[in-house]
Amino acid sequence: MFLARLPPRGRRLTSSPWSSLLPSCAIHTSSSLDKDSAGRYKVTVNRTRPLTYEMSFRPDDIMHKKGFNSFNTAQLENTFLTKEEIGQDLPHKMFLEDVFIRRFMYGTWPEALESTVLVKRQHNLIRIAAIINPRMRTQFVYFLIGYTEELLSFWLKCPVRVELQVAEKEDVVYKYI
Amino acid sequence: MAWQLWSRSHGLVSVARLPAPVTTARRTVTDIQYYKEVDQSHLHLVEAQSTQRKFLLKLRQRAAWEEQREKRLIDQASRPWESEDVLTDQPSVAGYTPLPVRETTVYDRLLATARESGDCVPQKYKERESSTLLRLLASNIGRDKTAPHYRFHDDPYLIPYNAVQQRDFMLSKEGGRQAARFVRDNHPELFNDNLIEHEPQIKAFMPKAIFQENQASVESLKVFIAGYNVTEAWQTYEALDAAGQKIDNETLQALLELVSYYNGDPATVENYNEIAGLFYTEEITPWDGKCKAELLAQKMEPLSLESKMALMAGSAKFGNNARCWSLYLECATAQEPLNVTAYNAAILSNDPKTLTVNTAWANVELVLKEMRARKVAPDSSTLDCLFQVLNKFPKNPAMRQRASDLAFPLLAEFKQIGVPVWLSVYVKLIYIHRSREDQRGDLVKMILDELQGKDLTPKPNAESEWFFCLCMEGAKLMEDVALAYKIHDILMFGTNEIYLSDAKRSAHYYANFLDLVLKKEPLAVTMEFLSKFVPHVYPAKLDFYKELVGRVRREGALQYIPKIWTDLTISSFCGANRMLKNEAIDWFLGLILDIDTILDEDKGASEGVVTIAKEAFSEISTGGRRGVSPVSGNAMALPILEKILQIALREKNSEFLLQVLEFSFEWSRSLPRPISPELFATITDELIELREDDLLYKSVIYCSEATMVNAVEISQKICSVLELKPQEKIAINQLLSHDSMWVPLEL
Numbered sequence: 059m060f061l062a063r064l065p066p067r068g069r070r071l072t073s074s075p076w077s078s079l080l081p082s083c084a085i086h087t088s089s090s091l092d093k094d095s096a097g098r099y100k101v102t103v104n105r106t107r108p109l110t111y112e113m114s115f116r117p118d119d120i121m122h123k124k125g126f127n128s129f130n131t132a133q134l135e136n137t138f139l140t141k142e143e144i145g146q147d148l149p150h151k152m153f154l155e156d157v158f159i160r161r162f163m164y165g166t167w168p169e170a171l172e173s174t175v176l177v178k179r180q181h182n183l184i185r186i187a188a189i190i191n192p193r194m195r196t197q198f199v200y201f202l203i204g205y206t207e208e209l210l211s212f213w214l215k216c217p218v219r220v221e222l223q224v225a226e227k228e229d230v231v232y233k234y235i
Numbered sequence: 236m237a238w239q240l241w242s243r244s245h246g247l248v249s250v251a252r253l254p255a256p257v258t259t260a261r262r263t264v265t266d267i268q269y270y271k272e273v274d275q276s277h278l279h280l281v282e283a284q285s286t287q288r289k290f291l292l293k294l295r296q297r298a299a300w301e302e303q304r305e306k307r308l309i310d311q312a313s314r315p316w317e318s319e320d321v322l323t324d325q326p327s328v329a330g331y332t333p334l335p336v337r338e339t340t341v342y343d344r345l346l347a348t349a350r351e352s353g354d355c356v357p358q359k360y361k362e363r364e365s366s367t368l369l370r371l372l373a374s375n376i377g378r379d380k381t382a383p384h385y386r387f388h389d390d391p392y393l394i395p396y397n398a399v400q401q402r403d404f405m406l407s408k409e410g411g412r413q414a415a416r417f418v419r420d421n422h423p424e425l426f427n428d429n430l431i432e433h434e435p436q437i438k439a440f441m442p443k444a445i446f447q448e449n450q451a452s453v454e455s456l457k458v459f460i461a462g463y464n465v466t467e468a469w470q471t472y473e474a475l476d477a478a479g480q481k482i483d484n485e486t487l488q489a490l491l492e493l494v495s496y497y498n499g500d501p502a503t504v505e506n507y508n509e510i511a512g513l514f515y516t517e518e519i520t521p522w523d524g525k526c527k528a529e530l531l532a533q534k535m536e537p538l539s540l541e542s543k544m545a546l547m548a549g550s551a552k553f554g555n556n557a558r559c560w561s562l563y564l565e566c567a568t569a570q571e572p573l574n575v576t577a578y579n580a581a582i583l584s585n586d587p588k589t590l591t592v593n594t595a596w597a598n599v600e601l602v603l604k605e606m607r608a609r610k611v612a613p614d615s616s617t618l619d620c621l622f623q624v625l626n627k628f629p630k631n632p633a634m635r636q637r638a639s640d641l642a643f644p645l646l647a648e649f650k651q652i653g654v655p656v657w658l659s660v661y662v663k664l665i666y667i668h669r670s671r672e673d674q675r676g677d678l679v680k681m682i683l684d685e686l687q688g689k690d691l692t693p694k695p696n697a698e699s700e701w702f703f704c705l706c707m708e709g710a711k712l713m714e715d716v717a718l719a720y721k722i723h724d725i726l727m728f729g730t731n732e733i734y735l736s737d738a739k740r741s742a743h744y745y746a747n748f749l750d751l752v753l754k755k756e757p758l759a760v761t762m763e764f765l766s767k768f769v770p771h772v773y774p775a776k777l778d779f780y781k782e783l784v785g786r787v788r789r790e791g792a793l794q795y796i797p798k799i800w801t802d803l804t805i806s807s808f809c810g811a812n813r814m815l816k817n818e819a820i821d822w823f824l825g826l827i828l829d830i831d832t833i834l835d836e837d838k839g840a841s842e843g844v845v846t847i848a849k850e851a852f853s854e855i856s857t858g859g860r861r862g863v864s865p866v867s868g869n870a871m872a873l874p875i876l877e878k879i880l881q882i883a884l885r886e887k888n889s890e891f892l893l894q895v896l897e898f899s900f901e902w903s904r905s906l907p908r909p910i911s912p913e914l915f916a917t918i919t920d921e922l923i924e925l926r927e928d929d930l931l932y933k934s935v936i937y938c939s940e941a942t943m944v945n946a947v948e949i950s951q952k953i954c955s956v957l958e959l960k961p962q963e964k965i966a967i968n969q970l971l972s973h974d975s976m977w978v979p980l981e982l
Contacts, residue, residue: 204411
């Protein structure tokens with residue numbers, strides 16, 4: 059009914075004197091963009107794209123062939139649905155914190171991380187696990203461990219532990235696609 | 236408004252974008268700005284309260300419920316109980332009406348039956364401390380000594396294998412932490428506006444309060460004092476004092492106590508335990524008339540009793556004995572009631588090194604008598620202070636005897652009144668008897684008998700950490716291995732191992748322990764301890780390995796050679812420098828050559844020895860920069876190469892022999908001298924057997940250029956079997972023409 063009043067596709071409202079102040083609004087008539095693309099990687103012609111074990115399985119394989127990248131065991135038992143009432147962290151808060159932790163890790167450990175960053179919450183402790191390559195000197199690795207733990211502790215207001223394993227880049231490749 | 240107009244004109248109604256009704260309560264707390272709007276939508280509860288508010292309401296509701304329950308129970312108790320199933324075995328105490336317990340559960344019924352039959356007696360309620368559960372857990376969880384300390388990462392690339400690496404890694408980590416703290420302290424805005432909540436607020440995770448002169452106030456001073464920020468508190472006080480602002484006496488007293496305790500220095504960092512023993516501790520600031528506490532005290536005149544006591548404790552702690560004693564006399568003259576800390580400070584201020592022994596001890600007795608007169612009970616710290624004075628008696632035998640005569644009755648008296656004895660007291664007792672070897676062993680045994688089977692935690696003071704080190708040092712001096720095991724058992728009991736949390740003391744203790752075991756126990760026992768402690772608990776030193784290799788050589792214990800070599804290489808020769816490392820390789824290869832019991836049939840042993848020789852060769856042949864000899868400036872290179880050649884010859888590994896020989900020829904100009912003539916003659920014999928023509932010709936050139944004593948002999952031998960080209964013959968003739976023994980080769 060009101061569709062008839064809408065301007066033609068691709069044209070801005072110019073008839074009204076308020077048009078410059080109004081936000082543009084139009085109905086998309088292009089093809090849908092709801093294709094699942096998260097956690098999927100394109101196959102190369104010569105099969106040279108390396109994938110880790112975690113990357114090689116799609117998100118719907120979580121808990122079948124691979125685990126989660128975030129673990130939260132910090133809540134009390136049977137309180138998931140009553141988190142807000144008892145003052146616990148909300149899921150969206152933790153999600154954004156995890157995004158922040160991952161971005162911080164990728165920025166602080168440039169070209170060193172060879173795997174996804176796992177975030178595990180236990181009680182009031184956050185454990186961050188990752189695989190790094192041995193290109194950095196050991197002393198520098200320890201410097202960054204101390205720096206990361208301390209700075210993230212200040213932001214997240216709880217003790218943070220960085221748990222690293224060292225492996226060569228080739229050793230973490232599960233397959234090439 | 237414009238949006239509404241446009242929407243209505245187009246017939247669009249969006250609930251989410253309409254402004255919220257005035258009556259709807261807004262959420263007051265959410266950490267993400269974006270969600271503040273979303274919270275008003277259908278996704279969230281309308282009129283929801285903040286999480287904190289809800290939690291507090293719930294607590295309040297629960298408290299009210301508990302109060303009602305208690306009231307109900309008391310009402311029930313005040314009425315006569317009509318039911319028969321009541322357990323009335325509670326003791327009746329005057330003024331206390333026991334609450335009746337109804338037998339309602341299966342457990343209660345079982346309990347009653349058990350009581351009647353006498354099968355089991357329910358335990359009485361035990362009063363427990365808040366840390367009981369943690370202690371219980373700690374007593375059941377031991378340390379895995381085969382894994383690195385928790386402060387390091389358990390990954391082969393990140394594990395430290397020697398003391399140098401341990402120190403480097405830990406200091407690197409601490410450097411990272413300090414860098415993060417620098418960011419926090421210099422950019423607090425990055426952390427202050429952080430919307431992640433923490434309730435209750437933990438100081439360790441909050442930005443450090445920074446002193447700002449224009450914001451100095453009494454309140455900020457109180458905050459700094461409460462946070463033990465000595466420097467900032469003092470700066471604030473100075474700013475307030477300069478501005479002429481009045482500060483209340485209570486705050487001034489708190490500041491005086493703070494600066495007296497730390498003598499104006501910053502407080503210790505929180506994770507000090509992790510880095511204890513790795514840094515050289517800075518010298519303490521002396522307590523003089525210009526120190527912060529004294530300056531503050533001048534402003535606080537006339538001093539209150541609390542102020543005087545704070546000054547006494549501080550001045551005694553930081554070595555200004557005269558000031559402490561004068562304050563004590565002032566208080567004693569005025570008949571002011573001091574507390575036990577002040578009396579302890581007064582005892583400590585009597586140093587027999589500055590006063591005479593008689594004066595010092597007379598003063599101490601004076602203080603003790605006054606304590607008794609004023610009925611101030613002494614504590615463990617009093618005993619510690621007394622022993623500190625005794626330990627400062629001159630070190631001549633007569634004075635040490637006097638100190639000893641005074642020490643034992645004191646100890647007995649304090650034990651009699653039930654004062655727990657700190658390990659630092661025993662430390663001083665051992666120091667008093669340190670020069671008397673005859674008494675020291677019995678003394679240590681007596682103390683250990685006292686401590687056996689006791690959990691000695693928590694650690695009362697830093698000096699107590701020396702106890703186990705001193706005992707083990709004594710056991711090593713007396714060469715009493717049974718005593719060493721006894722000490723070690725006490726250390727391993729409960730959570731007593733925290734006494735070795737300091738890296739320096741831990742190294743001291745285990746060095747003495749392993750030295751003693753190596754000296755007195757069979758080699759197998761030593762190797763067992765070595766596997767247990769090295770490298771994670773104690774990174775052994777090169778001297779220890781030298782002793783160990785000496786013993787292996789004496790006992791011909793071949794089976795331990797691979798293990799020792801692996802330990803040495805994995806620890807980069809205990810982090811030694813190039814010279815010491817080469818020395819270690821040299822004496823280790825000497826050990827292999829000395830043990831000539833390697834049987835021809837034992838192929839495994841032979842391969843093991845060759846592997847060690849190859850690794851040793853790799854150690855000295857790599858590491859040089861491009862174009863620079865790897866053996867340049869290495870005085871030990873040639874002895875090592877000679878030993879490697881001998882091993883290769885003995886084990887008949889020709890491939891390895893040729894490899895080492897080629898390396899020796901290539902870098903012969905960098906080596907201080909040529910290979911020994913006897914060894915070289917043996918090598919050439921082997922080369923002749925192998926028919927290595929190229930290397931044989933090079934050998935002739937090498938021995939003739941090096942003018943070996945047997946150069947002519949070797950050359951003639953080689954030339955007799957080698958088919959030489961005319962140019963080669965000319966070259967050899969030219970090189971050896973100076974020697975009268977040389978018969979020129981026919982062209």
